[in-house]
Amino acid sequence: MGDKANCNCHTGNAVYGLGLIGAAIYFISQATSFIMGVLGFVKALFWPAFLVYEAFSYFAV
Template identity: 70%
Template structure:
């Protein structure tokens, strides 16, 4: 058996979690119907994809 020291950083998960909460609050507060709120929550789950897409679109233009 080999003894390896493994150091895991969980700060990325914390940033994603706070971003998820913030995005969910934003999208749900903008919703006018229940189903738009559900869609807002689903958008909040994938907010990093929107962020990366817009950043790359800005960089390459």
């Protein structure tokens, strides 16, 4: 077994990275000023938190 049992699969990082890029493109393209663009990039960094918050609100958890 040895090395095969220690699989370092980083697919979650790839999904987060693609989500970050997509969210950054979306939020920055919607920005009407430089400050809103910066805020859009910050939102893109924390998109999973927004997603979980909205899901919990929707399901009334």
